[in-house]
Amino acid sequence: MSKSDPNAPRRLALISSKGTLDWAYPPFILATAGAAMGWEVGIFFTFFGLTLLKPKLTAAVSPLGNPAMPMKMPFGPEGFQNINWAMPNMLMANVPGFESVATNLMKQTFKNKGVATVEEMRDMAVEMDVRLIGCQMTMDVFGFKKEDFIPEAEIGGAATFLEYASDADVQLFI
Amino acid sequence: MTDVIKEDQVLDCSGMLCPIPVVKTSKAMKLLETGQVLKMISTDPGAPPDMEAWSRQTGNELLRSMQEDGKFVFFFRKK
Numbered sequence: 001m002s003k004s005d006p007n008a009p010r011r012l013a014l015i016s017s018k019g020t021l022d023w024a025y026p027p028f029i030l031a032t033a034g035a036a037m038g039w040e041v042g043i044f045f046t047f048f049g050l051t052l053l054k055p056k057l058t059a060a061v062s063p064l065g066n067p068a069m070p071m072k073m074p075f076g077p078e079g080f081q082n083i084n085w086a087m088p089n090m091l092m093a094n095v096p097g098f099e100s101v102a103t104n105l106m107k108q109t110f111k112n113k114g115v116a117t118v119e120e121m122r123d124m125a126v127e128m129d130v131r132l133i134g135c136q137m138t139m140d141v142f143g144f145k146k147e148d149f150i151p152e153a154e155i156g157g158a159a160t161f162l163e164y165a166s167d168a169d170v171q172l173f174i
Numbered sequence: 175m176t177d178v179i180k181e182d183q184v185l186d187c188s189g190m191l192c193p194i195p196v197v198k199t200s201k202a203m204k205l206l207e208t209g210q211v212l213k214m215i216s217t218d219p220g221a222p223p224d225m226e227a228w229s230r231q232t233g234n235e236l237l238r239s240m241q242e243d244g245k246f247v248f249f250f251r252k253k
Contacts, residue, residue, distance in 0.1 A: 010231070033193035033224075036200035037231035114189045114218075124197055 011040040013168035015161065016049035021061040021103060021118065022069075024052050027174050028121035034170075035128035042168075043125075044161040045153075046135035049174075050142065053134050053149040057119050060103040064092050074108035081109075126152045133160060179237055179249045181213035182206060188217045188245065195221050196228050199250070203234055206252045211237065214248045221246045 012034040016027040027043050034041045045053050052059065063069045071085040092098050107117070116124070125132070133156045134149055146155055165171045185202045187195040195216045202212055214225070222239060225248050229236040237249040 029193050032197050036193065036196045037228055038200075039231075114191045114194075116194055128197075 009038050009040050010034075010170075011164075011168040012042070013161070013165035013171045014041070014043045015173045016043050016045050016052060017047045017174065019048035019051035019059060021059040021106060022066065023049075023174065024057070024059045024118045025115075025121070027052075028118060028125055030172070031130045032121060032124045032128060035125065035130050039169075041125075041128075042131035042133060042161075042164050044133045044135060044156070044164075046138050050134055050138055050144060052118070052122070053132060053153045055150050057122070059118055060099055061106050062099045063087055063102050064099075069102075071102070072105065072109050074105055074112050122150075126150070131164075133164075135161075179211060179213075181249060182210040183212050185212060185214045187221075188215060190216070191218050192220050192224060196224055199225070199228065199248075200232070203232075203250065203252055208252050210252050212250045212252070214250065216246045216248070217244075218246070221248075225250075 012030065014027045014031060016023075018024075027049075031041045031043055051057075061069075063071065071087050073081055073083070073085070075081070092102075111117070131154060132150070132152055133154045134144070134146070136155050136157050139145070139155070146153070183202060183206060185198060187198055190198070195214065195218055199212070199214050202214075206212060216225075218224075225239065225246075226236060228234075229250060233253040235251040235253070237251055239246070239248050241247070
């Protein structure tokens with residue numbers, strides 16, 4: 001209990017509410033950085049964020065609805081890689097497989113730049129004792145069972161998160 | 175002429191981006207004894223502010239932060 005005990009470590013309480021690749025990174029990046037600084041960290045996964053607790057992560061990214069997303073090619077000379085390709089919505093919406101292409105391009109670009117995969121980030125978080133809490137209500141709604149998630153996942157509800165967050169120094173909704 | 179700091183352990187985080195240098199530094203530090211020195215090398219331009227924050231948060235003293243051959247080099251003393 002961080003605030004009641006002055007010697008307790010700082011605490012970070014995160015809500016992860018989205019399951020696409022672009023939204024999967026921030027909670028795990030902050031969680032591992034916090035844990036590396038000796039903080040106590042808990043992530044509450046709700047709505048589409050719940051999919052980040054599945055053993056095999058299938059997080060994808062769509063340029064649709066992300067109009068500012070840069071489209072970069074992860075190969076070729078540096079000048080070519082830095083070109084931001086204009087992808088009109090009309091084109092993206094009509095080309096089958098465009099999302100998986102965009103997802104693979106983003107994953108490859110991240111890899112080339114030395115960014116860990118979401119799976120690696122989650123493994124690190126688990127290793128550093130970050131608490132991963134799945135939201136019971138959204139599990140019921142989407143038909144997820146505790147067995148569908150990695151064994152380290154706990155289950156809780158709004159009260160569980162609020163109690164944890166009430167004693168946290170930093171709380172973020174992602 | 176600055177004094178030479180003698181490290182007990184070297185951690186090379188070249189090519190890695192946030193938050194991996196912080197995570198790896200924290201892990202490497204756990205294996206050291208109080209007073210021992212870790213030298214960490216990074217190519218991440220975000221490392222200097224991040225490693226300073228990490229030092230303040232964990233209490234492991236940042237003895238020196240410098241640039242060498244285009245890389246960032248840090249020396250931390252274990253609390």
